[in-house]
Amino acid sequence: MEMKKRISLELRNRTPAEVAELVVDNCRTSDGEVEGLTDDFKELEFLSMVNVGLTSLAKLPSLPKLRKLELSDNNISGHLETLSEKSPNLTYLNLSGNKIKELSNVEALQNLKNLKSLDLFNCEITTLEEYRESIFELLPQVTYLDGFDQEDNEAPDSEADADDDEGEDGAGATGDYDDEDDEEEEEVSEGREVGLSYLMKEKIQDEEDDDDYAEEEDGKGPLLRQFIHR
Secondary structure, three states: OEHHHHHHHHHOOOOHHHOOEEEOOOOEOOOOOOOOOOOOOOOOOEEEOOOOOOOOOOOOOOOOOOOEEEOOOOOOOOOOHHHHHHOOOOOEEEOOOOOOOOHHHHHHHHHOOOOOEEEOOOOHHHHOOOHHHHHHHHOOOOOEEOOEOOOOOEOHHHHHHHHHHHHHHHHHHHHHHHHHHHHHHHHHHHHHHHHHHHHHHHHHHHHHHHHHHHHHHHHHHHHHHHHHHO
């Protein structure tokens, strides 16, 4: 599907100015350029154009509120100065799987003063000696490169997701534990009632047996005395 048509479908009866997020992954451009996006998408904050055949960002419109841009698995090799001109407030940029080979290819990103996270995974540039050190030196505003900071700490978004998952699992475990406790308490309570009834029944039976024994003892007593007397 062509990018223009895909964008038209994604609008879903909205005007471009009403769209904050737009995903057009796996569609196709006719000439490797951005198509169908205009300056009217002025409220756009998240844009994903993964695997759409892009070779250039020259026709990217002005998107002043854009914060997150996904461009992985395209054929972009450089000329990234357009990003700072059209989307100066970017904080996250994913260029993984593109044709980025040299440090000079990403030098233009120095003008993205708010850029905090950059992903170049599966780009040829990652094979350069001291790749990470060089990128952090070239782009001092970047905190996370390929998901990790200079001390190999994972980006906070991933950590937050992990915490949420643990919290949900933990809540579930606690709930199951409480249910098991309730069931055990009910079983113990029932066991106590059954045990008490059984003990009471045994006591009553023992008392009846004692009475029978007493009567038999009294009955046999005179006979025994007569036998001894003889």
